[in-house]
Amino acid sequence: MALENQExxxxxxxxxxxxxxxxxxxxxxxxxxxxxxEDIYKLLLEHNEDVGxxxxxxxxxxxxxxxxxxxxxxxxxxxxxxxxxxxQHDHIVCVKCGKVREFSDPALKKRQxxxxxxxxxxxxxxxxxxxxxxxxxxxxxx
Amino acid sequence: MALENQExxxxxxxxxxxxxxxxxxxxxxxxxxxxxxEDIYKLLLEHNEDVGxxxxxxxxxxxxxxxxxxxxxxxxxxxxxxxxxxxQHDHIVCVKCGKVREFSDPALKKRQxxxxxxxxxxxxxxxxxxxxxxxxxxxxxx
DNA sequence: CTGCATGCAAAGTCTTTGCACTCGA
DNA sequence: TCGAGTGCAAAGACTTTGCATGCAG
Numbered sequence: 486m487a488l489e490n491q492e493x494x495x496x497x498x499x500x501x502x503x504x505x506x507x508x509x510x511x512x513x514x515x516x517x518x519x520x521x522x523e524d525i526y527k528l529l530l531e532h533n534e535d536v537g538x539x540x541x542x543x544x545x546x547x548x549x550x551x552x553x554x555x556x557x558x559x560x561x562x563x564x565x566x567x568x569x570x571x572x573q574h575d576h577i578v579c580v581k582c583g584k585v586r587e588f589s590d591p592a593l594k595k596r597q598x599x600x601x602x603x604x605x606x607x608x609x610x611x612x613x614x615x616x617x618x619x620x621x622x623x624x625x626x627x
Numbered sequence: 628m629a630l631e632n633q634e635x636x637x638x639x640x641x642x643x644x645x646x647x648x649x650x651x652x653x654x655x656x657x658x659x660x661x662x663x664x665e666d667i668y669k670l671l672l673e674h675n676e677d678v679g680x681x682x683x684x685x686x687x688x689x690x691x692x693x694x695x696x697x698x699x700x701x702x703x704x705x706x707x708x709x710x711x712x713x714x715q716h717d718h719i720v721c722v723k724c725g726k727v728r729e730f731s732d733p734a735l736k737k738r739q740x741x742x743x744x745x746x747x748x749x750x751x752x753x754x755x756x757x758x759x760x761x762x763x764x765x766x767x768x769x
Numbered sequence: 770c771t772g773c774a775t776g777c778a779a780a781g782t783c784t785t786t787g788c789a790c791t792c793g794a
Numbered sequence: 795t796c797g798a799g800t801g802c803a804a805a806g807a808c809t810t811t812g813c814a815t816g817c818a819g
Contacts, residue, residue: 498773498774499773499774499817499818499819500818500819501773501774501775501817501818502775502817503774503775504774521808522808522809523808535776536775536776537775537776537777538776538809539775539776539777539778539809539810539811540774540775540776542808542809542810543774543775543810543811544774546809546810558700558702560700562783562784562807562808563807563808563809564808564809577742577743577746577748579748580751580752586746586748588742588746590738590742592738593735593738593739593742596732596734596735596738597735597755597757600719600730600732600735600757601719601757601759604719604728604730604761605761605762606719606721606728606757606759606760606761606762607759607760607762608757608758608759609722609758609759609760610722610757610758610759611755611756611757611758612754612755612756612758613739613753613754613755613756614753614754614755615739615742615743615748615750615752615753616750616751616752616753616754617743617748617749617750617751617752618748618749618751619746619747619748620747620748620749640798640799641792641793641794641798641799642793642794643792643793643798643799643800644792644793644800645799645800646799663783664783664784665783677801678800678801679800679801679802680784680801681784681785681786681800681801681802681803682799682800682801684783684784684785685785685799685800686799688784688785704782704783704808704809705782705783705784706783706784770819771818771819772817772818772819773816773817773818773819774815774816774817774818775814775815775816775817776813776814776815776816777812777813777814777815778811778812778813779810779811779812779813780809780810780811780812781808781809781810781811782807782808782809782810783806783807783808783809784805784806784807784808785804785805785806785807786803786804786805786806787802787803787804787805788801788802788803788804789800789801789802790799790800790801790802791798791799791800791801792796792797792798792799792800793796793797793798793799794795794796794797794798
């Protein structure tokens, strides 16, 4: 049995074609790649998988609830998804080409924790998005 | 002439009733208060100001373009607005009561700049949202 | 078999736009 | 006066939901 099937079972989700296919897309893309529901829907169509957009949303939402994927709200209204990684990380997005880089910085987190503590908050989640222009490799393609 | 009128003129916007009223709402609320378009719309209605929701959005968008207000996308889909403050700052949101606290930490920004530099990005914007539960004063009202 | 999962279409939410009318300068 | 600004309703973008059918276990 493939890895993804176990992940699905673990999450209490029946192993169905749409779920497996969507998981595979996210998995194959690897870290640092982010998809909108629409992106995934189109990829499925390209692979001749007859999956509805509504199902994509449903599956992604279930995956999120199960902790398999993380949902981000970058600028521009729609949500993007990525496989949840072991370590929580932040994002820097190129406003010109749309490229997303991830980074994780202990010092940054530590300082955030400290600030939250000073303000009397118990942090449950955090999002840091940096927006900018990437120097090299930015082909302005998006 | 009131302060807000000058601000509007400076932004190249004709001084009209909706714009003045909306500016006043944001101004009176002070720092740390955040409004959705809907919030402002309701407040206007309470003050018996006959302003359409579409106008609220238009005005807020114009204000944003003029740099008078900042738009944020917290969790939950809709945008919130606040008067732009002298210094860029971050937000910590209570997930239980919806309270928003602001903070600004030079060390945090400096580290972010450094990271961006290492990744070859020129930062144009940044958003850090911390989510958590505020210890005291949280009446779970929202 | 049995019920969870899916596809389709319809409904929802938040936001923007088109158009004729109104108001500020 | 006269064009920018406004209100209303309709349209749009993204996401969720209802319902009959289909498939996994």
